[in-house]
Amino acid sequence: MSQKKVEGSPSLQSIKSLPVDFRIAGYSTSDRIMLSNTISENVEFSSDAAQETTNGRSKLGSDNDESPYGSLVMSAKNETSLGDEDGDVKAVETPKQTSKQLHVDSKWSDTTPYASKKKLQSWFQLPDGNWELGTILRTSGNESLISMSEGKVLNINSETLVPANPDILDGVDDLMQLSYLNEPSVLYNLQYRYNRDMIYTKAGPVLIAINPFKKVSLYGSDYVEAYKLKSDESPHVYAITDTAMREMIRDEVNQSIIISGESGAGKTETAKIAMQYLAALGGGSGIEYEILKTNPILEAFGNAKTLRNDNSSRFGKLIEIHFSETGKISGAKIQTCKIYLLAVFMYSPELFNLRREKGHIISFISCVLELHKSLEKN
Numbered sequence: 372m373s374q375k376k377v378e379g380s381p382s383l384q385s386i387k388s389l390p391v392d393f394r395i396a397g398y399s400t401s402d403r404i405m406l407s408n409t410i411s412e413n414v415e416f417s418s419d420a421a422q423e424t425t426n427g428r429s430k431l432g433s434d435n436d437e438s439p440y441g442s443l444v445m446s447a448k449n450e451t452s453l454g455d456e457d458g459d460v461k462a463v464e465t466p467k468q469t470s471k472q473l474h475v476d477s478k479w480s481d482t483t484p485y486a487s488k489k490k491l492q493s494w495f496q497l498p499d500g501n502w503e504l505g506t507i508l509r510t511s512g513n514e515s516l517i518s519m520s521e522g523k524v525l526n527i528n529s530e531t532l533v534p535a536n537p538d539i540l541d542g543v544d545d546l547m548q549l550s551y552l553n554e555p556s557v558l559y560n561l562q563y564r565y566n567r568d569m570i571y572t573k574a575g576p577v578l579i580a581i582n583p584f585k586k587v588s589l590y591g592s593d594y595v596e597a598y599k600l601k602s603d604e605s606p607h608v609y610a611i612t613d614t615a616m617r618e619m620i621r622d623e624v625n626q627s628i629i630i631s632g633e634s635g636a637g638k639t640e641t642a643k644i645a646m647q648y649l650a651a652l653g654g655g656s657g658i659e660y661e662i663l664k665t666n667p668i669l670e671a672f673g674n675a676k677t678l679r680n681d682n683s684s685r686f687g688k689l690i691e692i693h694f695s696e697t698g699k700i701s702g703a704k705i706q707t708c709k710i711y712l713l714a715v716f717m718y719s720p721e722l723f724n725l726r727r728e729k730g731h732i733i734s735f736i737s738c739v740l741e742l743h744k745s746l747e748k749n
């Protein structure tokens with residue numbers, strides 16, 4: 372949920388963040404990625420290839436000798452090393468291949484990874500952890516020649532290629548709709564939506580929320596009304612809360628919504644948004660507003676400024692909201708969680724299957740990471 376980049380792992384922001392003057396000198400490359408000097412020496416080849424990539428996407432699907440890339444491959448000069456003799460960057464010797472050899476490679480090489488076999492647009496991970504999208508120009512043995520957006524060409528170990536989804540699936544609102552469900556595709560989809568202020572995305576029954584750190588026009592009475600009437604079905608905290616409410620009334624079973632994420636991810640705000648929706652649905656007596664008013668009091672005692680969050684909750688919270696049989700809010704109980712309780716909640720699933728009671732309960736548990744915080748503190 373948070374935008375904060377975690378060292379060493381690809382972040383949302385880094386997914387397409389290869390700088391224009393990217394060089395891999397300085398990285399200790401293994402056989403995962405090799406940069407050919409076609410960038411400087413074989414400019415003709417690189418730019419032609421990139422041109423073909425942009426103008427003739429459909430041709431990429433062909434997996435035979437008639438591929439436009441077949442002739443490019445034949446005319447490509449041998450690629451040599453950018454690196455030093457220590458082997459920091461390996462030499463890329465690409466022997467000229469006859470069209471017959473290529474044919475044999477593509478037809479009979481069963482070990483070719485799926486992405487390169489199908490000449491799909493593919494993701495590959497750079498040594499710094501960033502993901503980059505490229506188009507496969509040719510595959511030979513274990514290596515694939517990839518064209519990138521700036522016209523650069525890289526020689527990549529085919530096994531590290533991860534298939535990318537077709538453009539038509541950009542920004543789908545449920546990750547389950549992606550044809551290829553892999554890490555870069557998930558990150559790309561979330562980033563695509565986030566850039567358009569669509570901070571909520573579904574992953575099956577789970578709602579992923581990315582903290583916008585700005586005011587987004589996704590809340591308020593119009594939205595409450597739309598989710599209540601089900602005229603808006605895009606992913607939202609309101610939709611999750613609405614489902615919990617309906618299922619509680621229909622099945623007469625207590626419901627739990629677990630809000631989890633790192634510090635500053637937006638758990639507390641998300642819990643408040645859900646409570647506002649419940650207040651709008653199950654209100655009447657005014658008690659719902661009393662419940663909401665407890666937030667600033669709790670925050671005054673239990674929150675502190677940290678490096679990650681100016682208003683960080685320093686304890687976990689278990690909020691129970693009690694409803695009458697007609698679905699009106701009748702009361703609430705707010706508990707702050709200590710480390711032992713958290714461990715119990717994390718490992719005792721039966722606690723979530725609370726027995727049927729006269730008044731039903733929806734509980735919000737926003738304390739999973741408090742365990743980590745407490746461990747850090749002690």
Ligand SMILES: Nc1ncnc2c1ncn2[C@@H]1O[C@H](COP(=O)(O)OP(=O)(O)OP(=O)(O)O)[C@@H](O)[C@H]1O
Nearest residue numbers: 582584585634635636637638639640680682683684
């Ligand atoms: N939906 C949202 N819209 C706009 N801003 C948000 C939203 N969610 C969170 N924020 C911003 O992010 C800040 C941090 O959110 P919040 O305090 O809810 O994080 P948290 O996950 O509860 O953090 P901690 O675990 O440290 O308590 C908020 O003060 C607010 O500025």
